[in-house]
Amino acid sequence: xxxxxxxxxxxxxxxxxxxxxxxxxxxxxxxxxxxxxxxxxxxxxxxxxxxxxxxxxxxxxxxxxxxxxxxxxxxxxxxxxxxxxxxxxxxxxxxxxxxxxxxxxxxxxxxxxxxxxxxxxxxxxxxxxxxxxxxxxxxxxxxxxxxxxxxxxxxxxxxxxxxxxxxxxxxxxxxxxxxxxxxxxxxxxxxxxxxxxxxxxxxxxxxxxxxxxxxxxxxxxxxxxxxxxxxxxxxxxxxxxxxxxxxxxxxxxxxxxxxxxxxxxxxxxxxxxxxxxxxxxxxxxxxxxxxxxxxxxxxxxxxxxxxxxxxxxxxxxxxxxxxxxxxxxxxxxxxxxxxxxxxxxxxxxxxxxxxxxxxxxxxxxxxxxxxxxxxxxxxxxxxxxxxxxxxxxxxxxxxxxxxxxxxxxxxxxxxxxxxxxxxxxxxxxxxxxxxxxxxxxxxxxxxxxxx
Numbered sequence: 001x002x003x004x005x006x007x008x009x010x011x012x013x014x015x016x017x018x019x020x021x022x023x024x025x026x027x028x029x030x031x032x033x034x035x036x037x038x039x040x041x042x043x044x045x046x047x048x049x050x051x052x053x054x055x056x057x058x059x060x061x062x063x064x065x066x067x068x069x070x071x072x073x074x075x076x077x078x079x080x081x082x083x084x085x086x087x088x089x090x091x092x093x094x095x096x097x098x099x100x101x102x103x104x105x106x107x108x109x110x111x112x113x114x115x116x117x118x119x120x121x122x123x124x125x126x127x128x129x130x131x132x133x134x135x136x137x138x139x140x141x142x143x144x145x146x147x148x149x150x151x152x153x154x155x156x157x158x159x160x161x162x163x164x165x166x167x168x169x170x171x172x173x174x175x176x177x178x179x180x181x182x183x184x185x186x187x188x189x190x191x192x193x194x195x196x197x198x199x200x201x202x203x204x205x206x207x208x209x210x211x212x213x214x215x216x217x218x219x220x221x222x223x224x225x226x227x228x229x230x231x232x233x234x235x236x237x238x239x240x241x242x243x244x245x246x247x248x249x250x251x252x253x254x255x256x257x258x259x260x261x262x263x264x265x266x267x268x269x270x271x272x273x274x275x276x277x278x279x280x281x282x283x284x285x286x287x288x289x290x291x292x293x294x295x296x297x298x299x300x301x302x303x304x305x306x307x308x309x310x311x312x313x314x315x316x317x318x319x320x321x322x323x324x325x326x327x328x329x330x331x332x333x334x335x336x337x338x339x340x341x342x343x344x345x346x347x348x349x350x351x352x353x354x355x356x357x358x359x360x361x362x363x364x365x366x367x368x369x370x371x372x373x374x375x376x377x378x379x380x381x382x383x384x385x386x387x388x389x390x391x392x393x394x395x396x397x398x399x400x401x402x403x404x405x406x407x408x409x410x411x412x413x414x415x416x417x418x419x420x421x422x423x424x425x426x427x428x429x430x431x432x433x434x435x436x437x438x439x440x441x442x443x444x445x446x447x448x449x450x451x
Contacts, residue, residue: 043435043447045418046314066141069324082170088348089129090328091274103268108133108252121241125347158208166442183339207344234340280387313379325363362386373425382415389415403436
């Protein structure tokens, strides 16, 4: 009766206010739910397919490019722990069209150790930076709650996820020394002792519990709360030797990006702090004068090197022209090769200790300051070849090549590159945007329109 009365009243003149009280039936997705966005979503490219899918779902739920990158980065800690993990770190470039300062850099590499190592630290661990770094990235343009972006990674760790080709290849390459650690073997080996293969189910119950702790208590608990004490104790048992004081000191930095002019556009690069003080991607661009052929001919002979990559990359773009380009690393494939028991965290290798050097973190992002519009984002992996590949691919895209063609033409071995480009800029011309993942890798590129 009450509802009927409201319906009658709403038909009477001057009852617009009453009309607003009538319950409305709306079966469509709401903001925060996949499918909320209709039309152009933006795009994502990542070196592991599940991370790309998670990022696309965030975009379709109304999240920003920053939200998508945060969710994908956290997912990589579950689906590609050989190259990205809570024990590691990374660096990102972030661009928002309404921010006059242009692109910013959020820098959080797996941290160097301070002071003398404690006795028994036969596999020195880097200071974990990924969680705090992605939280800092979230402050630069996130729209969805951080704990919401963490939830899918937690779910995948708890319920399991199929091993991707990317992870299977890494496991096949180093499972011998990795399985010397019982905690790592328990996670990454089949019951018969063989490494998990593509399609096998990877379940990480301890990591899921850690992600739940971060979701409920906040990422600060990993650095200065009760969880920090547990992690420090577990790292000592794993030969990593981390201390609570070192965990507390691990703080990401938000820095101006290194910026160079390219015609009417500005290309932003990660600052030197992101790759051990080298600024290698910007240096490759400068040495080649922004020309892809010159970049490759001048820099490749001294930059490309053998060996397995210890990093991974992703790029995201939202419908408004916001964009992010990130590279993550464990400083060694599977970091130290040891898991901090009870936490599920693979410990990254401490940089510049023994034979471990920090992996270059390579990313670039182009925009037009006058239009306040996005043009291209590129990120890559592949050790010393990554900076060259990213610089040359960006030069190809700015020269008019589509991202897929640019990667094929400009990414030398062993580099792998992901890219998004909008030839006529965004906001404005969504139909000119395309995303691509290196065809030699095992990643995925997704985007376009949602109907």
